[in-house]
Amino acid sequence: MASSIFVFLLAFGCCFVSANASVFTYEQALAKSYELNLSIQKPGADGRTQTLNRKGAASASFDYAMRKFLEFGKGKEILEIGGCYGDVMLQALRQSEADLKQNEATKYVLSDLDERHLFIAARCLSEKIQQNWLHQGSANQVKFIQVDITKAYQIQKLDQYDAVYVGKVFHFFTPEQLELAVKHLFLLLKPEGQIFITALSPYLKHYEKFIPEYERRVSAGEEYPGYIKKLRDYIDISNSTPLQITNMIDETFLFLDPETLKEVFERNGFKVLECKFVPLSHKSKLWHHDGREYVILIAKKEAD
Ligand SMILES: C[S@@+](CC[C@H](N)C(=O)[O-])C[C@H]1O[C@@H](n2cnc3c(N)ncnc32)[C@H](O)[C@@H]1O
Numbered sequence: 518m519a520s521s522i523f524v525f526l527l528a529f530g531c532c533f534v535s536a537n538a539s540v541f542t543y544e545q546a547l548a549k550s551y552e553l554n555l556s557i558q559k560p561g562a563d564g565r566t567q568t569l570n571r572k573g574a575a576s577a578s579f580d581y582a583m584r585k586f587l588e589f590g591k592g593k594e595i596l597e598i599g600g601c602y603g604d605v606m607l608q609a610l611r612q613s614e615a616d617l618k619q620n621e622a623t624k625y626v627l628s629d630l631d632e633r634h635l636f637i638a639a640r641c642l643s644e645k646i647q648q649n650w651l652h653q654g655s656a657n658q659v660k661f662i663q664v665d666i667t668k669a670y671q672i673q674k675l676d677q678y679d680a681v682y683v684g685k686v687f688h689f690f691t692p693e694q695l696e697l698a699v700k701h702l703f704l705l706l707k708p709e710g711q712i713f714i715t716a717l718s719p720y721l722k723h724y725e726k727f728i729p730e731y732e733r734r735v736s737a738g739e740e741y742p743g744y745i746k747k748l749r750d751y752i753d754i755s756n757s758t759p760l761q762i763t764n765m766i767d768e769t770f771l772f773l774d775p776e777t778l779k780e781v782f783e784r785n786g787f788k789v790l791e792c793k794f795v796p797l798s799h800k801s802k803l804w805h806h807d808g809r810e811y812v813i814l815i816a817k818k819e820a821d
Contacts, residue, residue, distance in 0.1 A: 543639055543656040557644065560577065573689075587609055591613065592613065593624075600634075600638070606642070607651070627662070630665050642656065642659065678705060687771060692744055692771065711790075714778065714813060720806045720809040727751040778814050787817065789816045
């Protein structure tokens with residue numbers, strides 16, 4: 518069943534988009550970074566680096582699901598969705614190098630909605646090679662692919678993988694887009710493959726005005742209690758930078774909790790192995806609430 522859906526999506530997609538239009542080798546992505554005059558972005562005081570497309574910030578500190586993904590993905594073919602500047606990719610390449618005697622080299626596909634992030638990721642990889650933190654051969658282990666995971670016609674650019682990581686991307690989606698993304702993720706995994714997710718919970722200090730409303734909706738049994746049509750109604754403006762206000766104020770927002778996340782993955786065929794609240798992976802007075810700031814999920818696609 519799943520494979521026939523995949524074939525349908527492939528055929529459907531081919532009508533609309535050329536499969537390789539946004540697939541880049543390391544050399545191609547690096548050349549693009551020079552052509553577009555893109556440079557490596559500087560992190561802010563909390564260690565996070567702002568995205569170029571107003572989709573939050575990338576964090577360099579590794580949370581629970583990222584670490585589990587890196588552990589499981591050693592020596593395998595792995596994919597990251599919304600991977601931004603490639604911090605997890607660099608770590609995967611580094612550990613692949615260290616483990617090369619025991620394992621085959623990891624093959625890493627870094628994908629993101631915004632191809633400029635991928636070009637900068639190639640620049641970061643080039644810097645690590647120049648610093649001898651990674652060897653030159655690492656460049657042959659990666660591919661960069663621009664993908665919107667909510668779009669069926671775009672996932673034809675991807676293959677099937679042993680492991681997939683999606684970190685801090687789901688809050689940009691509506692519930693309908695999340696359902697689509699999870700369907701696509703199922704198609705992108707090999708049988709016995711595993712998915713690793715980090716998502717934002719409503720227990721974030723910056724949005725704490727929303728917590729009572731969220732808890733009221735949970736008690737009322739609402740299906741997506743963390744969905745907000747306008748973040749403007751709940752953001753703490755006194756504690757926001759001008760950039761955060763312009764970036765997020767008119768956006769929808771989808772906070773997730775273990776129950777909601779587990780249900781959507783089970784509904785779409787996954788066997789959930791672990792799903793729980795975990796604390797922030799970086800220190801932040803602005804975001805820290807009570808140690809339940811993130812929700813992680815690890816799930817498996819069972820062989821037919
Ligand atoms: C908050 S950043 C997180 C970056 C990184 N995963 C991390 O955990 O630090 C969100 C990233 O998701 C990407 N993104 C947003 N919507 C997406 C979509 N529909 N498909 C793929 N990537 C998406 C953005 O371009 C951005 O790079």
